[in-house]
Amino acid sequence: MGILIWIGAAISLAGLGGIVACIVRTVRARCAGLDDDALRAVLKRIVTLNLLALLVSALGLMCVMLGITLG
Numbered sequence: 001m002g003i004l005i006w007i008g009a010a011i012s013l014a015g016l017g018g019i020v021a022c023i024v025r026t027v028r029a030r031c032a033g034l035d036d037d038a039l040r041a042v043l044k045r046i047v048t049l050n051l052l053a054l055l056v057s058a059l060g061l062m063c064v065m066l067g068i069t070l071g
Contacts, residue, residue, distance in 0.1 A: 001071035008063025015057025022050040 029042045 001067045004067030008060045011060030018053025
């Protein structure tokens, strides 16, 4: 079950990378000086990606916990 732990850790790191990417995109969008409507449109897409990255990270952590429980 050690392989399940490592796979889960890799999936969690991918989700964490997605969350960091969302943070970077948000900072860039805020510094771009967009008007309110354009900024809302950009942030709406970023929120969707953020939730997806959070889901991927949670699935990875579930794999880690399953590997620890079964191991």
